[in-house]
Amino acid sequence: MxxxxxxxxxxxxxxxxxxxxxxxxxxxxxxxxxxxxxxxxxxxxxxxxxxxxxxxxxxxxxxxxxxxxxxxxxxxxxxxxxxxxxxxxxxxxxxxxxxxxxxGEESSHVLGLSHGISDHDAYNDRIDAINFTLNHDDGITTANFELADIILIGVSRSGKTPTCLYLAMQYGIRAANYPLTPDDFSDGHLPKLLQPFRKKLYGLSITPDRLHKIRSERKPDSQYASLDNCRAEIRKAESIFHSEAIPYLDTSTKSVEEISITILHAAHLHQAHPAS
Amino acid sequence: MxxxxxxxxxxxxxxxxxxxxxxxxxxxxxxxxxxxxxxxxxxxxxxxxxxxxxxxxxxxxxxxxxxxxxxxxxxxxxxxxxxxxxxxxxxxxxxxxxxxxxxGEESSHVLGLSHGISDHDAYNDRIDAINFTLNHDDGITTANFELADIILIGVSRSGKTPTCLYLAMQYGIRAANYPLTPDDFSDGHLPKLLQPFRKKLYGLSITPDRLHKIRSERKPDSQYASLDNCRAEIRKAESIFHSEAIPYLDTSTKSVEEISITILHAAHLHQAHPAS
Structure with a gap:
């Protein structure tokens, strides 16, 4: 042993x-x-x-x-x-x-400068970002989308919520998200209410197998979780990403941290307030 | 310069x-x-x-x-x-x-072992914990409180939500929270629906000045934000913590990270699933 x-x-x-x-x-x-x-x-x-x-x-x-x-x-x-x-x-x-x-300087040996709240403004921004994200999770409301730093879109269970929370918590980024549902796929275009915010959109995609697995844990044997349905939803979502030139990434093998950092850099989000 | x-x-x-x-x-x-x-x-x-x-x-x-x-x-x-x-x-x-x-072993030089999703079970536990926390934020529901690892209680804006999200995101801990409101203070006892979960409770308190400042940013010049009201709410909440022997900490000068780690250790929460 x-x-x-x-x-x-x-x-x-x-x-x-x-x-x-x-x-x-x-x-x-x-x-x-x-x-x-x-x-x-x-x-x-x-x-x-x-x-x-x-x-x-x-x-x-x-x-x-x-x-x-x-x-x-x-x-x-x-x-x-x-x-x-x-x-x-x-x-x-x-x-x-x-x-x-x-x-050319001696270190100060002062405690509590990291992970503290020494920078109150940055700290308050983080808390505000968390509240913003909670109020704009899962398409609850699109009011104030103009205040969002980024808006993640993708099918249900593609990783939007944890990513938004991570971006808010760690970087003080106001991250909203909007789920692409079958209703949104009817005409193959971006939902109308997202159109004014096109430049803030970032897509999350996922492989059908992984989505099927995740959804099955939540709603086993449902139409929602079926591999065929997952495949169809993803195909339609990616088709919108392509036709509207919305950048996106595949979250299947990535952690919340990896997805967040990838988006942070790809979207050139201003990291004004990294977690202190 | x-x-x-x-x-x-x-x-x-x-x-x-x-x-x-x-x-x-x-x-x-x-x-x-x-x-x-x-x-x-x-x-x-x-x-x-x-x-x-x-x-x-x-x-x-x-x-x-x-x-x-x-x-x-x-x-x-x-x-x-x-x-x-x-x-x-x-x-x-x-x-x-x-x-x-x-x-007595050479390092493997393998990438992606940290911050990846190499450990799928631990990773899914984190995501489940985040969902649990979102569904049990701010007393939305007390259903499934028996599944919570910890339940934070305290007056409005004492730091419960960010702390719960941090515990869920970073440690896979199912953290619920319940706001103590003036209604709860009427008889000076723990709200009835919390009584079965006494061992899972942890209190957050805050100084009246700090609470007044935070609430004033949200609702300036309100009764809710007034220093007198903040002082009264905090006194009643702390009185419940004392009379019911509920451990608590003052969040006024602590970051979310510091509050979370303090609770994690004080409550001996099992860190089965630290962020991978």
Whole structure:
């Protein structure tokens, strides 16, 4: 039996950066299994000592060094963690010195500048974008479409809602969406109410197999979920994308993150307010 | 005038990890200004060469080396970027060797293991959680509350909706929310329909000043937004949290990420499905 190697993500704040860093790196080791623990908000020496005890305990229980991904900024808490019985991979240690040298400036060692709400305007924009997206999900209303940064269109269950929410949450983008239903396909043209917003439209498509699978989980054995119907709806939607020159992408093998970033770049959306 | 130092985030995939890494590090240099560009999906040598030309152009335009945060995995594309005229901070170069040595395994150099949909079950759980959260936002319905992993309660505009969406999107947690309104305060007890779910409840509170500010942006000069009303609602909500022993936190100075992570850990929510 493979031992599950213990992994600790240690952070002054949320631990999101440490987790992402660790996940990206560890995904490269497919022969290993990991038991991951996040220790967020380690912002005092006292908490760092408690974290260290937990890490050392994992070491003595297993006899194998835990991996420790640390994004601690405060030198005092960092020193405590660096002294643990683990392989400590320290983000700041690795990168901050070359940056200090290059920028000719000492780093400030101030906490809470990332994932905080230090920039209130940008933060409020994100919250406003989330509300906008919730109010303009699934064609609830097309009022205020002129305020949208982007409007995603596509057949039901092609990935519009999660993508809109991700764009709003992470980038403060006002993302609306409008479902293309069989009614919209009758004359093969873009629905009239979307026509004034043509430049903001971005299409989501999907393979018939994948759509059939997704819809079947929701409404098994329905006409709505049938492979034939999925195939027909997708064909008609893509035909509109082509005839109206609306850019689109196939979401079948893409995550919400990948779809969002692809659209962000393809549509040259202004990333004024990335998640702080 | 300070020169805005050019910063490039270069990635095989979405660039999310590189951006987070860079943002965390650069937030430590408050004397500097940055002009940030993300170059995602750099997955061929050809694309790497084009990226390199852009980086080198920025260098010759400004006469100052751009900062390049790279999470490229493929050695061929990495080599192209490493040779650019920038200070290249390479995530893999820095961390992968110590990990290979510690784990006794070579890294696989396979792309798309992070932020992809390689784990379909976990991915579907995230999408299901988002749908659950949308269907149980703002007390729309309390049906299926027994399926919720957590139910956030608090006065209007205390941060429930963005927090629920973040928990669902990033962690696949079925997060419902229920607004405490003046009607709920009449007898000072937990609303009846929440009583069966007491163990799943987590309270969000906020300072009167902050709530007044947020509500005033939405409905200026209303009774709803008045400082007196905000103060009274919050006092009654907190009184319920105390008398019913419901854990709660003050969201006033916290970002959605910070609120979410705090709840995740405080409520010992099972992170079965972190964002892949």
């Amino acid at each position: 493979t031992i599950k190697r213990n992994v600790f993500y240690v952070s002054d704040r949320t631990g999101i950066t440490a987790e992402l860093l660790g996940r990206t790196l560890l995904s490269q080791f497919q022969g290993a299994a990991f038991n991951k623990t996040t220790l967020p908000f380690i912002d005092t020496v006292e908490k760092a000592r408690t974290a260290c005890i937990e890490i050392n305990q994992a070491f003595s229980d297993q006899g194998v060094r835990p991996l420790v991904f640390s994004t601690l900024i405060n030198p005092n808490t960092r020193n405590v963690i660096t002294a643990c019985n683990g392989l400590v991979l320290d983000l700041f240690e690795m990168f901050i010195r070359p940056l200090e040298k290059e920028l | 300070t020169i805005k130092r050019n910063v490039f985030y270069v990635s095989d995939r979405t660039g999310i990890t590189a951006e987070l890494l860079g943002r965390t590090l650069l937030s430590q240099f408050q004397g500097a200004a940055f002009n940030k560009t993300t170059l995602p999906f750099i997955d061929t040598v050809e694309k790497a060469r084009t990226a390199c030309i852009e980086i080198n152009q920025a260098f010759s335009d400004q006469g100052v080396r751009p900062l390049v945060f790279s999470t490229l995995i493929n050695p061929n594309t990495r080599n192209v970027i490493t040779a650019c005229n920038g200070l290249v901070l390479d995530l893999f170069e820095m961390f992968i060797r110590p990990l290979e040595k510690e784990l």
